[in-house]
Amino acid sequence: MVSSSAVAAQAAxxxxxxxxxxxxxxxxxxxxxxxxxxxxxxxRASLREALSSLQGLGLIISRPGKGMYVAEAVATPAGAPPWRFAATHSxxxxxxxxxxxxxxxxxxxAMVxxxxxxxxxxxxxxxxxAAIEAGDLATAAQLDYAFHTQIIGISGNRAIADVxxxxxxxxxxSQRLPFYQRAARRATGEEHAAILDALVARDPAAAQAAMARHIVQAAQRAGVHFPTGL
Incomplete structure (x- = not known):
């Protein structure tokens, strides 16, 4: 049976x-x-998820009372739609x-x-x-999310998974926003490859460090900078 997320990704x-x-x-x-x-x-539920994904990527915009419009240009970090959850979480x-x-x-x-x-x-x-090279950013964002959730599942920590x-x-x-940086879209694949290399080596420290670098760099592509102490 095809999952609702897969249906939404195909629609997007x-x-x-x-x-x-x-x-x-x-x-x-x-x-x-x-x-x-x-x-x-x-x-309609799958369509709304697909439209939300495309809106998050800056490909379409919503005009209240009028409907969904194709964006005049692909959004950039400076012109990206505002973070939709600012009222509750930055x-x-x-x-x-x-x-x-x-x-x-x-x-x-990496240990298991x-x-x-x-x-x-x-x-x-x-x-x-392949999705990034084809410019299929909706699918790329879905695959990005799936990569991270799979690693969390492999970790076996139910508390982290639940949170x-x-x-x-x-x-x-948060995983869609870095794709606004058109010149740096390939960076997500390169950073995932580094994480995968560390997992192949079953090297816990390297896997943790690669994930840390990826999240910090993805945040920077989304316009977020925060101290890590690393």
Missing amino acids: HTIQQWIAQGLYPAGALLPSQRDLAEQLAVS LTDIYQLRFALENFAARLA IEDSDLHELRSNLQALV LSNSAELMQE
């Missing part, structure tokens, strides 16, 4: 292709959610949370990871690099 990819092909040029109004859901043969808060928990999860994962896990992570990395799972929407949004 299709809409992105329509935009790239000029079916919906810059500034164009997208069809209503009902019509889009019918065209894509997906549920973007810095989220990256610091990820830094605190995901680094240690990577260390734990199995060959089958490594195979799945390699497949994810290959798909991520981050309960903040899934915040986590996913």
Whole structure:
């Protein structure tokens, strides 16, 4: 059975292709959610998730009372939509949370990871690099999130998994933002490769350090800078 996230990712990819092909040029109004859901043969819930992903990437914008429009230009960090969760959590808060928990999860994962896990992570990395090269940022963001959640799952720490799972929407949004840096999009794949190399070596310290560097650098690409003491 195909997961709802996979359905949403495919819907986002299709809409992105329509935009790239000029079916919906810059500034164009997208069809209503009902019509889009019918065209894509997906549920309204999956469509909303797809639109949220594209909006987070700056490819479409919402105009209250009017609908969804194709962005005039791909957003940059300086012109990106505001952090949607500012009323409850700052973007810095989220990256610091990820830094605190995901680094240690990577260390734990390196001590227990199995060959089958490594195979799945390699497949994810290959798909991520291909999506970035193809400009399919919606799929790239989904694969980025999946890479991190898999490592957290491998770590075996249920508390870390639960904390981050309960903040899934915040986590996913924080992982979309670095893709605004068009010139640095390949950096995500390169940093994931470094994490994977450390996991292949079953080196806990190297895995923790690689994850730490990745989160700090991803935060910087999203316009967030915070001291780590490292």
